[in-house]
Amino acid sequence: MPSAQTVVRALGLTALTLLATVPRASAATGWSLAPAGGGRPSFYAEGVPGAVLQDTVSVTNPGGQPVTVRLTSTGTGTGTGTGTGVPVTFAEPRVRVPARTRADVPFTVTVPTGAAPGDRSGTLVAQDADGRTATVRIRLRVGGPALSALTVEHVAVHGDRITYELVNRGTTVLVPKLAVHAEGVFGRDLLDRAPRTLPVRLAPGSRTALSEPWPGHPALDAVDVRLTATAADGAHDTATTRARFVPWGAVAGTAGALTAGAAVTVVRRRRRRAGHAAEPLSTKAELTGAVR
Secondary structure: OOOHHHHHHHOOOOEEEEOOOOOOOOOOOOOEEEEOOOOOOOEEEEEOOOOEEEEEEEEEEOOOOOEEEEEEEEEEEOOOOOOOOOOEEEOOOEEEEOOOEEEEEEEEEEOOOOOOOEEEEEEEEEEEOOOOEEEEEEEEEEOOOOOOOEEEEEEEEEOOEEEEEEEEOOOOOEOOEEEEEEEOOOOOEEEEEEEEEOOOOEOOOEEEEEEEEOOOOOOOEEEEEEEEEEOHHHOEEEEEEEEEEOOHHHHOOOOOOOOOOOOEEEEOOOOOOEOOOOOEEEEEEOOOOOOO
């Protein structure tokens, strides 16, 4: 698929059209910005991730003096989609429009690869040398299948805390639930927390580090810990790890009672796919390739 730069160059330079029907106006007469062709108050585009869409915006100068404007775009993700808005590339980002003339400027909208299905909104902005601006709204609908997928990763036990990461491997926003279970060496249930909704919203492709408090962990035991995360539309995953709690002070024959912070030796065991988590420690975006 051609790049946005290739497409806009193929569209050619800005087209200029004389406004024969517009009477002479003074330099004070304002210029305007609108979708080309008339009859549209705003732009609408729709495509799957990776698609390059084309349209044209018109800068009309009915005045008696030329005007030069600079074209830019702004926007943010909305609806079920996420991202930085609507990526726009103009054939000519800086346009000089003679008196009583309309300049038609082609532009492309590139649907980001990996974008989640949903709506994005943005604004095309034109600004002249005096700081005057004009805008036109643009809405992009990203198509594609909705996929709900979740994994639980990097589970570890650190004293009175269980840490883990949740990764959204799908194309929809997820609000996960987490269940926690820990079993001792003699089959005793040391921790059994029913599924509860976590205070996080995972955007497609995002990874979130979380932790689960465990203030009543054993002082001496070998423990199997299991985290199970679920979300809407069947997203789920389970991850496990093993931790050995050893009161090193007692083993070494040191005096005094065991401290609440007994050392923990963690032996990690590779987990199976499926899950999400609680108390956020940090958040970072990750490209997961969920959408081709």
